[in-house]
Amino acid sequence: MFRRSPHACQTASQVQIRVDGIAVSVPDTLSVAAAVLQVHGWQGYRRHHDGSPRAPLCLMGSCHDCLITVDGQPNRQGCLVPVAEGMQVERQGGGRHD
Amino acid sequence: MIESRHADIAIIGAGPAGMAAAVRLAEAGVHPVLFDLNATPGGQIYRQLGNPQVGAGVMGEEYQHGRSLVEAFARADIDYRPLSRVWWIGRKGTGYDLGVVQHRAQSWHAERLILASGAMERGWPFPGWQLPGVMTAGAAQILLKQGALLPGVSPVLAGSGPLLYLLAWQYLQAGQPPALVLDLASASRYRALLRQPRRAWHGRNYLLKGVRMIAALRRAGVPVLLGVDGIQAEGREAVERVRYRHRGHWKTLPAALLLTHFGVVPEPQLARSLAIPHRWETGQQAFLPERSEVLAVEERLWVAGDGGGIGGAINAEREGRLAALEVLQSLAGKAQDGLARERAALQRARRRDLEARRLLETLFRLPGDWLEVQPEDTLVCRCESVSRGEVERAITQGAAGPNQLKAFTRCGMGPCQGRQCGESVARLLAHRTAQSMDAIGYYHIRPPVHSVTLGELAAQQET
Numbered sequence: 001m002f003r004r005s006p007h008a009c010q011t012a013s014q015v016q017i018r019v020d021g022i023a024v025s026v027p028d029t030l031s032v033a034a035a036v037l038q039v040h041g042w043q044g045y046r047r048h049h050d051g052s053p054r055a056p057l058c059l060m061g062s063c064h065d066c067l068i069t070v071d072g073q074p075n076r077q078g079c080l081v082p083v084a085e086g087m088q089v090e091r092q093g094g095g096r097h098d
Numbered sequence: 099m100i101e102s103r104h105a106d107i108a109i110i111g112a113g114p115a116g117m118a119a120a121v122r123l124a125e126a127g128v129h130p131v132l133f134d135l136n137a138t139p140g141g142q143i144y145r146q147l148g149n150p151q152v153g154a155g156v157m158g159e160e161y162q163h164g165r166s167l168v169e170a171f172a173r174a175d176i177d178y179r180p181l182s183r184v185w186w187i188g189r190k191g192t193g194y195d196l197g198v199v200q201h202r203a204q205s206w207h208a209e210r211l212i213l214a215s216g217a218m219e220r221g222w223p224f225p226g227w228q229l230p231g232v233m234t235a236g237a238a239q240i241l242l243k244q245g246a247l248l249p250g251v252s253p254v255l256a257g258s259g260p261l262l263y264l265l266a267w268q269y270l271q272a273g274q275p276p277a278l279v280l281d282l283a284s285a286s287r288y289r290a291l292l293r294q295p296r297r298a299w300h301g302r303n304y305l306l307k308g309v310r311m312i313a314a315l316r317r318a319g320v321p322v323l324l325g326v327d328g329i330q331a332e333g334r335e336a337v338e339r340v341r342y343r344h345r346g347h348w349k350t351l352p353a354a355l356l357l358t359h360f361g362v363v364p365e366p367q368l369a370r371s372l373a374i375p376h377r378w379e380t381g382q383q384a385f386l387p388e389r390s391e392v393l394a395v396e397e398r399l400w401v402a403g404d405g406g407g408i409g410g411a412i413n414a415e416r417e418g419r420l421a422a423l424e425v426l427q428s429l430a431g432k433a434q435d436g437l438a439r440e441r442a443a444l445q446r447a448r449r450r451d452l453e454a455r456r457l458l459e460t461l462f463r464l465p466g467d468w469l470e471v472q473p474e475d476t477l478v479c480r481c482e483s484v485s486r487g488e489v490e491r492a493i494t495q496g497a498a499g500p501n502q503l504k505a506f507t508r509c510g511m512g513p514c515q516g517r518q519c520g521e522s523v524a525r526l527l528a529h530r531t532a533q534s535m536d537a538i539g540y541y542h543i544r545p546p547v548h549s550v551t552l553g554e555l556a557a558q559q560e561t
Contacts, residue, residue, distance in 0.1 A: 001251075002241055002250060003250045004248075005156075005248050005272055005273075007152070008151055008246030009150055009151050009152065009153065009246070011150070011151070012151060027151070027246075029151060030245045031244065034244050034245055037241065037247070041250070042230040042231050043231075045230055052228060053335045053336065057232065057234060057518075058219050058236060059233070059240045060236060062219070062517040063518055064512070064513035064514040065480065075549070079240075
């Protein structure tokens with residue numbers, strides 16, 4: 001899991017999003033992938049089509065291992081979508097998503 | 099279809115190169131359109147610098163250096179379009195057609211184009227690199243910049259390159275030092291460098307910074323092991339153990355997070371999709387687009403910054419400015435006397451910087467036979483879960499090049515489009531068929547070079 005540093009600058013606003021239906025509050029500077037890593041860590045982030053567990057590798061748009069469902073749209077690159085108030089995020093833990 | 103929008107000059111990427119190019123053009127009264135993947139300008143290096151989440155004491159001076167550029171970019175008159183994916187480029191007339199998705203699909207025509215797509219972490223297979231709990235050092239830095247996020251457990255840092263030590267040092271400053279740093283570079287490599295006074299002098303700033311960081315880590319009790327030549331991550335649902343080979347012996351350490359770095363390479367997709375000629379550069383161990391002295395790859399197309407070859411953020415800023423000068427000259431249709439001195443100074447500084455850079459390349463040179471000695475079931479292509487053994491069997495069966503290998507094994511056909519496996523596949527082919535990397539080449543890259551949905555493409559946007 002990743003935690004917010006106690007020495008973080010207090011310049012980010014918080015937004016409320018739902019991750020797998022549960023409301024959480026996260027800084028609005030985060031991407032969806034970063035928010036999930038803060039809330040749940042890398043465990044259980046995603047299951048690949050071959051059944052193997054996966055989680056974000058690069059967070060810069062290249063690896064595509066951060067795929068996640070955002071507001072009902074599956075397979076979004078979680079690292080490229082900023083969090084927004086009221087956003088519904090679902091981890092793709094169930095296997096095939098293509 | 100709606101009509102495409104017109105731009106005299108389009109820039110792709112809002113990292114140091116793209117920002118500097120845009121700012122320099124705006125200074126001259128030219129207003130480019132700039133497309134960037136991210137929500138805020140800065141690229142990876144200056145991410146979130148407009149609203150920093152971590153203090154300067156943690157991030158170090160390199161991050162702060164970008165401040166004036168980010169501020170100048172915010173002030174300049176630029177048609178800046180964040181969260182924009184340029185998913186295809188085609189040549190049209192004397193310029194380029196662009197397919198862009200910014201919430202919805204747009205088409206653009208640009209008379210001149212600066213590609214400033216930057217770099218990405220090199221895909222570098224080792225057993226278990228697909229497990230949750232393995233992330234790149236770049237990813238860890240992104241979390242730090244984006245939200246002051248630190249790992250809740252002590253990570254193991256492994257690989258090669260200055261970013262590894264920078265991250266270790268930043269974590270130390272933030273009160274979360276790594277458990278262990280595993281450096282592929284050997285102590286003898288560091289010593290050999292000091293015996294090359296000329297090279298050491300050119301790169302003295304890099305050397306000094308590195309030595310200070312390693313010393314700070316050791317003072318804090320963080321073990322730094324040099325000359326590690328094997329790394330493995332093990333676990334069922336996530337990393338549980340890290341194994342590493344040091345001085346001929348494998349050791350095992352319980353760990354939940356392994357942060358790796360094996361250098362950065364140009365993000366290749368847009369340049370490759372235009373079939374721009376590339377060559378393998380042995381110093382950087384990467385395919386680079388072929389550019390002229392003034393960064394041109396075609397009459398009206400320039401590649402600036404790390405997307406053209408790794409030179410670091412300050413060099414990227416210079417290259418952005420240099421590309422802007424070329425654009426100004428191209429717009430004027432003739433040489434601009436007033437720009438000659440500025441161009442010469444930028445080129446001088448660029449040559450000096452790249453000379454210093456060679457020191458890093460020598461020091462952090464990755465072992466050429468790494469992939470061949472990994473266990474056969476090590477994944478090469480993460481997206482399609484293709485192992486080294488499967489790739490090698492396909493080569494034995496006659497797959498003669500990267501594109502045939504794709505057809506044989508599906509490697510490179512997944513959503514990352516070969517970004518993670520392209521280099522590995524070329525390396526395996528070069529080794530097995532005893533050819534050069536240039537003779538092997540790379541995957542044909544076709545649009546879309548970013549993930550776009552049919553829904554996004556169907557929703558054309560009027561303004």
